[in-house]
Amino acid sequence: MTSPPDPSVLDIVGREGLIVPPVGTSADAGASHDGSGRVALTLNAAGAPAPRTVRVPPGVTVFDGASWNGIAIDSTCGGHGTCKKCKVQITSGSVPVSRLDARAFTADQLRDGWRLACLAQATADLTVDVPPLVTRPKAATVGVGRQVILRPAVQKRYVELDEPTLADQRTDLERVLDAVDDLSLTADLYALRRLPRVLREADFKVTAVVVDETLIDVEAGDTREREFGIAYDLGTTTVVATLLDLSTGTPVAVRSRLNKQQPFGGDVITRISATMLDPAALGRLTTAAHETLAELAGEVCDEGGVDAGEVYEVALAGNATMTALALGIDPEPLGVAPFVMSCAIPPVVLASDLGVALHPAARATIFPSLGAYVGGDIVAGVLATGMDRDKRMRLFIDVGTNCEIVLGDGDRILSTAAPAGPAFEGGAIRCGMRAADGAIETVKLGDDVELGVIGDIAPAGLCGSGLVDAVAELVRIGLVDASGRYVPEVDAASIAPHLADRLTAVGQERVFVLHRPTPDTPVEETVYLSQRDIRELQFAKAAIATGWSLLVEEFGVAPSEIQQVLLAGSFGSYLSPAAAVRIGLVPKLPVLRIVSAGNVAGEGAKMALLSRREREGAAALLEEVRYVELSDRADFNDKFVDQLAFPG
């Protein structure tokens, strides 16, 4: 996770892996409008081995286009038109002279194409020379191997101020702001309350604490080395908090725990229902979320040796229901058709509005949601995986009770949600359980049954990935046919002589015994997979497959054109790619194209803390990603039936 202490520009440019297509691809230098609606931005960065071309939506600034693609341009204000340091030269294509350009450059320079990159909008193809960096921005690797230039919203500036005199009666605030005049700031009431005393007690040598465009505090002396943030992945089941050192981009401590909302129900629908049945439930759910976040904050601060007052910002990624509940917003319309959110972009709030006691003026940045069932966790995941920039055709699937699906090629992105039901979390499965100690997570059928069990103890049940594995293996060896039915006993003996005796029945229902503690254990006390369990899985995977197949159709491509499938979420990351292909959960593609992406929501939240630009990129996704509603599609049921079978 850590970047080298002072990576050179070449380092940053050289490690772009996923995001930027190499010169010579479809986004070649000099390429012009290609029907994607994007424009080509060719950047000649001083010291870089070769020019790089990236395609960006028209109107994006040169500064943003470069930053999003890991090319650093000098700036101390973060690209907000105040520091005048992001000077670049436009060598081909034209950009009008902005009001601030006229102040930053001479007439000759303007004629020669010099502009401030943060105000220069690329409305047509441009070639731009980027001068060598004066400052050396640090970078950190987060997300799916993404390199992020470290420019957090939190900034500390140490200043030594002149003391006021009768000839210099500037206010305390002006005195501080004049010393950081590359930023355009307003002050919080909290900072104003502290200013008079702190300035005078510290002999006017103070550190200004800035978040975005706001002065939130002044601290005595030089405290620049102490600046932290907490990235939250607020899951319905599990909540993860990562404490980040914002001065280095390094994670300092990570903790996770169950969401304290669990007693109200395991999934979002039961929690929404709780608020509909009891007017007091909303308040209690909100409090439970706040307590979860607060406990984790205490734990990561303790573990990291960080004072809560040194944490100036939190970022939170959660699905639309979790986000609404954390903010105290009534989630009812999310739970009933037509599934409407209160808002897509959460309001500006403080960490204290989320019940977390950090710095008293600490900010909270909350990921926006694309729809009631494609929430901020998915936006964070799309950001972390670079779905908005990678030129390959990629399919992102976050498998869970509600399954979110995103398909895109970097130019166009579609998303949808599919109601998979609780099977993947062990719900509605006879011997189902959560992925905890004793859960079977892998199954291999050969001469015998090989089980991988969490915690290396005796198997107690079957979690989602074990369920998928078990069914995939039964399909592979032929004990379950393509329609999902156990083959007749007479056939089983010939198909798999060593395993046939495991195919038996509990009551009227046929089952396959996965684990029998002793030969005498009654079959109903073994860990088994029932015919009905297979049907549950079929329904779940058919819902997901219907989702991606409709997106693929809408996009106008063939499933075989998908170059990468990203399996995300706490369940998806543990899924065996081969099994996912075999049961038809993902398109039939070479297994190497199917990748576990890990906790991408949490990675996205970290990126938001480390880079304002990435955060703005997340907001831009709301414009770029089109949500496709499945529940009113006339062809949904047909597709669904088509997808029930196992491709084998």
Next chain:
Amino acid sequence: MTSPPDPSVLDIVGREGLIVPPVGTSADAGASHDGSGRVALTLNAAGAPAPRTVRVPPGVTVFDGASWNGIAIDSTCGGHGTCKKCKVQITSGSVPVSRLDARAFTADQLRDGWRLACLAQATADLTVDVPPLVTRPKAATVGVGRQVILRPAVQKRYVELDEPTLADQRTDLERVLDAVDDLSLTADLYALRRLPRVLREADFKVTAVVVDETLIDVEAGDTREREFGIAYDLGTTTVVATLLDLSTGTPVAVRSRLNKQQPFGGDVITRISATMLDPAALGRLTTAAHETLAELAGEVCDEGGVDAGEVYEVALAGNATMTALALGIDPEPLGVAPFVMSCAIPPVVLASDLGVALHPAARATIFPSLGAYVGGDIVAGVLATGMDRDKRMRLFIDVGTNCEIVLGDGDRILSTAAPAGPAFEGGAIRCGMRAADGAIETVKLGDDVELGVIGDIAPAGLCGSGLVDAVAELVRIGLVDASGRYVPEVDAASIAPHLADRLTAVGQERVFVLHRPTPDTPVEETVYLSQRDIRELQFAKAAIATGWSLLVEEFGVAPSEIQQVLLAGSFGSYLSPAAAVRIGLVPKLPVLRIVSAGNVAGEGAKMALLSRREREGAAALLEEVRYVELSDRADFNDKFVDQLAFPG
């Protein structure tokens, strides 16, 4: 205070009294740069009898220039570039085409000079045709006869929304914002929490409540007729609250009470000292201010029959110390040289931050301060008296323990503060008292002594205006000489035979008895004016006269050129102009030029509630008014001695 229900434009134009010079004055139509640094804006409003020319600082928009001078231009967004209704035609002079102009007009129209007034900056002289109004803005008279076009920051919009469907899954917020798309709004967390339930309970027929650019609430049904604000004049001694109906501009209820900070001391210095002696005092002073404001809010709402939740904004004008204490900001640097404020422009806060429980998301707008001793109350007063627009040379004096002085001719404005001491509030005066029942407020000396007493009861003491009257009369009839000394007893008998026996002594000190309840009352139990009292008044008035005489000098005019003197503040307003001239408190001018201005701070606060433009005008004063610090002037003491004598 009330305007006619639907005044015509002519009404508004015709009643401009103070603000706008008639055509033919120095700001004549076609007049060009006149060395004042202003530009001439000539407005031909449809239906107006004649074109009007106003002078504005370069860069002011046509919309602002017109609004500040009472000429209405169509707008529903209040001049923020979103509604595209403020169309005007530039007939002489040039204004560049803005980005939004290109959307609002055809190429032909642009060529013909059509522009959006809110984006059209007057950088040189312009002549502008203003089309007839489609909407008819209401107007209200506030301040010193000023006509304010009613465009409050608080706006209510009734909307009937389409219900969401699977084909229209816009968020609740988008649905509301799309219906008021002439405004560019963000939403408060409070509004987002209410949206889902209110929309559905009200069948999507709701009233959006907007303050400035923020949606703070949605209310079921049509509540447009109920919108209120409270204007506060937060004085060191007295606090006044006015409840305004923002839909009509009418005051609904007014209440005043003593500031609950009184126990900490009568003036700002003693209160600042309290915070220096006891670390807990700041918190207690802040609480006392909040309780004062909250009690008044309760009283005016009760009196006006208004629910607290129907009050969406408060405006507050107070001196720099009162403002700091109300916000919980440490006032210590205000009390010691070099007299530095924490900030000039208060932060954006909620009414609840001032301890007032109105609508939960109600905003507070707090007047900015020009300096530690020329605070928000004076900025409000300058706004209310139109000092920034009136072309006459005017002197504004707010008489009190600290006396604020402003001198300007509408183009250039200077301000200063003079420490007058407590004499005008009855402090340090032997028989001094506040202006309460029993206080002598007027004194006339003829054959006998005629006293005006507050409450028409027996005189108990002398308040500030009575003190000034008494001294002025004694100077007039000659019992006090120009140096401020009582004449010898031998001379008194010949100067004023009927009054000479009142000139006696208490102990060693000579006194003039104003009221002796019975002939037997011992002289020390009468209401009298002592020699030392006269000295106190001399010092107080000399401080003030030094202040304005230095400003007059700095301005480069003669005192006789002052066309109007405005006496403001709770004391100044009750002062007899003739007496003020006689003792030299104000320049020696015809009495008709000396005007009581009343509670101008409170009037300014009302204007801020009724008009966003006026509020922005107040903020602009910070740039326009130059503060002149007296305490480091080498010539202060000389001037002060010069001013001690009574001109007579």
